[in-house]
Amino acid sequence: MSLGSTIQAWRLSRGRSVESLAGDAGLPVSSLEAIESGEADPPASTLALVAKALGVPVSWLYGDPKHLEWLTSADGDGLETVPADSLDPVIEQILLAARHDRGLYALLTAVLQGGDPKLIRAAEMSLRSLAKQSKQATVPWQSRPPGHFEPPSD
Numbered sequence: 001m002s003l004g005s006t007i008q009a010w011r012l013s014r015g016r017s018v019e020s021l022a023g024d025a026g027l028p029v030s031s032l033e034a035i036e037s038g039e040a041d042p043p044a045s046t047l048a049l050v051a052k053a054l055g056v057p058v059s060w061l062y063g064d065p066k067h068l069e070w071l072t073s074a075d076g077d078g079l080e081t082v083p084a085d086s087l088d089p090v091i092e093q094i095l096l097a098a099r100h101d102r103g104l105y106a107l108l109t110a111v112l113q114g115g116d117p118k119l120i121r122a123a124e125m126s127l128r129s130l131a132k133q134s135k136q137a138t139v140p141w142q143s144r145p146p147g148h149f150e151p152p153s154d
Helices: 003-013 018-025 029-037 044-054 058-062 065-072 089-100 102-114 117-135
Strands: none
Touching (some): 003 044, 003 058, 018 044, 102 117
8 A cells, every 4th residue: 555545544444534634633635635645745744743643653654554453353263364355465464463462463563663773683683593493393303313413412
């Protein structure tokens, strides 16, 4: 989705009219209409006003509001699949997984939103290490066939 389409989706998800949102953001209606149609590329200060009027963080203006709904809605009975018409199947899959383990998603999101470069780097290195470990062979050393390299004993 383009930025303008996403802003429009947020506006509609909040049940707001163009006039109402433009008034709360202190913008002319024509400016908001131009942003939503993709005719105007708003500066960061305008995005901050629109986000404040919608009651969302500015970063949320770059994501589809249905993603927030998926994260905060109750889990279904079965496992869900990524919709066939998905524009970004990777993000869709992450959001589906986040519904099943919200705690982990919330922790990682808190670190990222905190913005501390050292903490973000530490989280990245930890996740890389865990991803690497998850790809390693799962056969315990004791059950490997004879002739395979054995690790040094401690």
